[in-house]
Amino acid sequence: MKNWEKNVRKVVPYVPGEQPKEDHLIKLNTNENPYPPSPKAEQCLRELEISAFRKYPDPECRELIQAISRAYGVPESRIFAGVGSDDVLAMLFLTFFHGTAPILFPDITYSFYDVWAELLRIPYETVPLDEEFAIRPGDYQRENGGIIFPNPNAPTGRLLSLDLIKEILDANSDSIVIVDEAYIDFGGESALPLIDQYENLIVVRTFSKSYSMAGMRIGYAFGQEHLISYLNDVKFSFNSYTMNLPALKIGAAVISDQEYLSMTKNKIIKTREWFSKEMRALGFSFSESASNFLFVTHEKVDAKELFEALKKAHIYVRHFRKPRIDQYLRITIGTDEEMQTLVAFLKEYL
């Protein structure tokens, strides 16, 4: 080993879902929205002036944060924005998980949490979900340096009720508790109103799923002023200008169109309900999903084999080679037509 290599931070990176290059495929592997963003995005895009790009964007992201504030009725001082919720979460780990006690998160969850912990050398312990993949609040009643979980959880799609979230918050007033609500619009009750009451709660959201803007990289977080202030100190110590001009402008336009959000999410929920029935009829088991995906298993089918067969048929879903879930597939809810093609394939396959 060269001497300079001793100073290298060596890590095993997160592996994002495949972004295949081929056309004419059915892509149900990264929980993207099958519908385009609000027409307001198009309008805003057409109005962008290229001459404005020579200047730095607003480092405080005011236009975007004002739009988020209006959409959710939350004061601007309680809002933070970043380059996708991954950037927001990375900043949160960096800012708030700087202690010596282990942070806690479920054993089956977003597979980036342990990667951030490893990267930033944060001690952590995973807390097993129960047999039905539910979070048990009682398991979070022990010393910790912080708590994070998605709600609904990913890749399970299971929702935790606000009462149970409160149970976790009440038992952990000494810790920062982060609720990652990437999928909340697809049927869950948000913890957002709880930020008034809990000074240690942070709620994270994204434009990538319900707002159909994965390609624009916008995430945001809500929390009391003192939390957002600490977070901004770290953000301004890392990269002052994270959000580029198109993200600030088009993001603001898209989030102002709550009617369109409501319409498209309802379409996805309707497709999910139909698809769920079909999948049960085909013998798949899964918990009820509050997200834009199902997390399914089948007694008589090997998940990895089915994953490969689907891929050959140009249908991409997600398979995780991980303990407890290697017999499961995560399937994003696409359009009706896409899900019908998938169901037809499965009928044939089984």
Add this chain to the structure above:
Amino acid sequence: MKNWEKNVRKVVPYVPGEQPKEDHLIKLNTNENPYPPSPKAEQCLRELEISAFRKYPDPECRELIQAISRAYGVPESRIFAGVGSDDVLAMLFLTFFHGTAPILFPDITYSFYDVWAELLRIPYETVPLDEEFAIRPGDYQRENGGIIFPNPNAPTGRLLSLDLIKEILDANSDSIVIVDEAYIDFGGESALPLIDQYENLIVVRTFSKSYSMAGMRIGYAFGQEHLISYLNDVKFSFNSYTMNLPALKIGAAVISDQEYLSMTKNKIIKTREWFSKEMRALGFSFSESASNFLFVTHEKVDAKELFEALKKAHIYVRHFRKPRIDQYLRITIGTDEEMQTLVAFLKEYL
């Protein structure tokens, strides 16, 4: 203090140059390019399809990296891209400055270096520039955990020759050496060809200055494959999808137009040469600048007072309240017209 506050990483953030909201001002405070980006940017922007935004962008940034590769004749495997050079530099600090010996950088330099070091708890020592604000390679011949400096240096604008850079590299084969070339296009010789020869050299660039794309947030770095590989491991452990679709597409279009780059940078250099003469005639002293700004001082004028007077006249320049340079102003080179207005003001003021 609340218990959760003990786990907060507390930092003093970097303060970016002011982005004033008023119109009709002359903005010479953040080294932006006075000319719009290449016309290819406009064309590319008009061709963006909003429906593409629903999907995640390519996490490997291939289209952009291929365009950078073509523009500079460097293999794709030796290129890294990030959200402005600040993001690239933050990732470099995180990846390569993970040792216990102090990293070294000049005492007068980009004021983000010490902020990153403080944020990431990296030990550092600053190395004084000489009386004429030059870097002395001999000062970098001591134990260290890494070295970083801009070339030309900011805010001094002074260039270090390739021979002196080699002197630093030869004396530090056990350290990663980062040359931050944000301003190199305005008259310096790049260290890029040295990456063939030095396995520990990283060269950082940006779209924000010479390419007139500060608003798009694109930075990049060159280095041998093994360095880019370590860097990518950390990037994919922090945020897989950093570059949004407009940045990938428009960035690729802009960097392909080397003719436009050459034309606009020559205009800026010409303006700088004229402005330099005028400023010397007015009694200002400064080193020759190889960048798109001058770093000036005047025996008979208090820098802070002049800064305030200029601001009242709607001319923004940059003043740093820091040891050794509090009698200096950093003035970005704008259009001829802007610089003429500034010179006229100064003639009046003096």
